[in-house]
Amino acid sequence: MQVTMTVNDVEVTREIEGRLLLVHFLRDTLSLTGTHWGCDTSNCGTCVVWLDGEPVKSCTVLAAMADGHEVRTVEGLAKGAELDPIQEGFMQCHGLQCGFCTPGMMMTCRALLDKNPDPTDAEIREAISGQICRCTGYSTIVRSVRWASVHEAANK
Amino acid sequence: MTTVEEPKTTTFDDNDQKPVGFGRMLRKEDPRLLRGRGRFTDDVQLPGMLHLAILRSPFAHARVVSVDTSAAEASPGVKAVVTGETLKGLGLAWMPTLSNDVQAVLATDKVRFQGQEVAFVVAEDRYAARDALELIDVEYEVLDPVIDVRQALAPDAPLIRDDLEGKTNNHCFDWETGDADETEAVFARADVVVKQDIVYPRVHPAPMETCGAVADFDAVEGRLRLWSTTQAPHAHRTLYAIVAGLPEHKIQVIAPDIGGGFGNKVPIYPGYVCAIVGSIVTGKPVKWMEDRSENLISTGFARDYIMRGEIAATRDGKILAIRTNVLADHGAFNGTAAPVKYPAGFFGVFTGSYDIEAAYCKMTAVYTNKAPGGVAYACSFRITEAVYLVERIVDCLAAELQMDPAELRLKNFIQPDQFPYTTKTGWVYDSGNYEPTMRQAMEIAGYAELRREQEEKRARGELMGIGISFFTEAVGAGPRKNMDILGLGMADGCELRVHPTGKAVVRLSVKTQGQGHETTFAQIVAEEIGIPPADIEVVHGDTDQTPFGLGTYGSRSTPVSGAAAALVARKVRDKAQLIASAMLEVTVADLEWVKGSFQVKGDPAKAVTIQQIAMRAHGAGDLPDGVEGGLEAQICYNPSNLTYPHGAYICVVDIDPGTAQVKVRRFIAVDDCGTRINPMIIEGQVHGGLTDGVGMALMEMISFDEDGNCLGASLMDYLIPTSLEVPDWETGYTVTPSPHHPIGAKGVGESATVGSPPAIVNAVVDALQPYGVRHADMPLTPSRVWDAMRGRATPPI
Secondary structure (H helix, E strand, C coil): CEEEEEECCEEEEEECCCCCEHHHHHHHHCCCCCCCCCCCCCCCCCCEEEECCEEEEHHHCEHHHHCCCEEECHHHCCECCECCHHHHHHHHCCCCCCCCCHHHHHHHHHHHHHHCCCCCHHHHHHHCCCCCCCCCCCHHHHHHHHHHHHHHHHCC | CCCCCCCCCCCCCCHHHCCCCCCCCCCCCHHHHHCCCCCEHHHCCCCCCEEEEEEECCCCCEEEEEEECHHHHCCCCEEEEEEHHHHHHHCCCEEECCCCCEEECCCCCEECCCCCEEEEEEECCHHHHHHHHCCCEEEEEECCCCCCHHHCCCCCCCCCCCCCCCCCCCEEEEEEEECHHHHHHHHHHCCEEEEEEEEEEEECCCCCCCCEEEEEEECCCCEEEEEECCCCHHHHHHHHHHHHCCCHHHEEEECCECCCCCCCCCCCCHHHHHHHHHHHHHCCCEEEECCHHHHHHHCCEEEEEEEEEEEEECCCCCEEEEEEEEEEECCCCCCCCCCCCCCCCCHHHCCCCECCCEEEEEEEEECCCCCCEECCCCCCCCHHHHHHHHHHHHHHHHHHHCCCHHHHHHHHECCHHHCCEECCCCCEECCCCHHHHHHHHHHHHCHHHHHHHHHHHHHCCCEEEEEEEEEECCECCCCCCCCEECCEECCEEEEEEECCCCCEEEEECCCCCCCCHHHHHHHHHHHHHCCCHHHEEEECCECCCCCCECCCCCCCHHHHHHHHHHHHHHHHHHHHHHHHHHHHCCCHHHEEEECCEEEECCEEEEEEEHHHHHHHHHCCCCCCCCCCCCCEEEEEECCCCCECCEEEEEEEEEECCCCCCEEEEEEEEEEECECCCCHHHHHHHHHHHHHHHHHHHHHCCCCECCCCCECCCCCCCCCCCCCCCCCCCEEEECCCCCCCCCCCECCCCCHHHHHHHHHHHHHHHHHCHHHCCCCCCCCCCHHHHHHHHCCCCCCCC
């Protein structure tokens, strides 16, 4: 079947198998390997991307379901050379170690800040609670989001 | 000794402005990872690449009667189907494990655990390969499995390893340490003896990235390139050379970015070998990436020790002796990755941080119909189990003596003037100063105030617990005279090359899996030769690009490779000094090193920078007699001893009496890893380990039903802490440098995983004191805590 979708502001059309998962479409078909594949059961969240602005776990979304929709991945976070504040926050606060869960984490956290520019620590923990990081122990991820929140507010 | 205050999280150092030396520095690896530009094994895409999928056994123990691959071979897109019989013809059906046992690559005679590799398919894409697996018809004759480790040595137990000649039972090995008679004598005269059976259940490291490989064999050149998720690329390359008979110089093992390892990526798994065979058979590059279930059911598990702990003491709380008997479940093949002379890893440090008179351990390891492994999950070669044993049994003693557990520990610590301290099991602790570490943890926690709060809450029927653990680790394996893996000495090489413009490249044999080596090692070299870290490129994870060494596990990177990096930089600096003496026309003795320059003593205006020296080393003009051009050096570092980090951890829990749910309210970790290179990275390592601890203590367990079906085969069943199960970590530190490490650093990667589980369990047991609970086994899930509260706690396995 043929699907057409917008990925990181670029329209793409591809011939695919109906059963192809969105995560494999992004990684194998479009070579956007920043989105990772971690568990198959929607538990780990390394595969989180946005579908029409909402974070979804792309290991349990068919590529066909994104037909006609807008997808954004970690590759679409930075504006050219300029990092998104959430990326900058993760770097400044050591919010990543191995970096495998990080793209999914950042997509969720960016979506959180878009809806709630000044979240509490509890709200940040709630937002990322559907995802697993095996390295950081989460405190530094919470700090990273706070950093982005504070810096975005200061730059407005 | 260099220590740096950690700044508030909102102030930051800019990499480019960073002066030389240690301290908080942002990570050099972050920019690519933040942009989705990391390169993990599954990101590797090669022209014409095929995909491999593995058929696994649904049974824990069964004879393989026949394997019919004809339908699979006819499936669309399939390029090859390979069975154990095919591999047998190539002499590759079995491979050695890292513990001198053998493991089946693909089963030929029997399957010995659920999830064991039986056949593989290579096809044009992942989906076609999976489709074809469904079409392979395997006939099994199901056998009784050995699942309960306590029954493994029963006379009528089914024999698992009939592949081993002369094997008549499921015995794997016996091991002992310490002095049995001396320990018995001390126990006989002790005022107080406490015994406790303690289970450390089977858990799994479950890194976010599963294991996988891309093999690309060039038949014309006879050359193999293998991208794989390995923490030890050089050791793997040598073993592939030995096993497959490929010439070592024609094998390039590349460990690209790794999505967490925790020991899970130390062994050579059958899947790696299958990928290599797949590439040889098809003549194409072949990718194998396991899925999450495959990772959980077939790759290196951790722990699985059933321990009986005994402690002897005087009535006033002087610990005299510790004794333990261990039954170790090694699964179907002994796949433990420990130094050869240490089949139980470094469990011998079970005497902990205490000055005692005698100790003895007797261990029996057995085979069961479960996945192989044993040393993984940041365990520091079984020190996790050792620390859990000693810190649990010391708490049991405190309860028996009705002594405060902090006071009991303080009373028995090895004292600073006793270092280097030789334990009763023969380990030489290099340095330590335990009391200040313990006091700091108590101060951050507000220990006395917490005890008052607990008393008030108990009076109201609320369940609050305070748990302490104090650990000493042994990391940085190891001196090659007694530590090797399959005959490969545990030393590490390092090369440093300074380019004419004063930029440098340092090449390591170890490999980061998230620990930040590209930053830490640049800082180590910067500290020694005065080139800013931003100007130092760290190259690692590629056997064609780096010197030989044994890799990253057992917290050994900083203790071994970190020492190598410091010493190779000093070699370069020594040569730079010779060149500087010629440039400044003074003798070598007239020069002093001031971070980045050689200056004439007493005349600081007369100086040359390392960058100027580098240009001279490569440039025009004469060099001193006997000095070659260039500015580079290479060494292979063999540590003279392990390093022994320590730490004091305090955990505060609240338990809901109505649901038995444990909530970790606070966790205080004070670590001493010697000289601190990058405090930000150290804190991150500690946070991650503490989270592992919460997982093991409260949530994680790989269990099996009586037929040997793995009950933890997905992340829906194997529960890993999320942001909601862990508190905001509180950390502190003390600094006791290692006397034999060139910069005094000790390693920290596993400290928190080792130290935190007993603190959490001790806190839960402390909270349950009103119920008369003295011990409850992990994982302390609500149902297990509920049972403990009702006096019917049973071991988890």
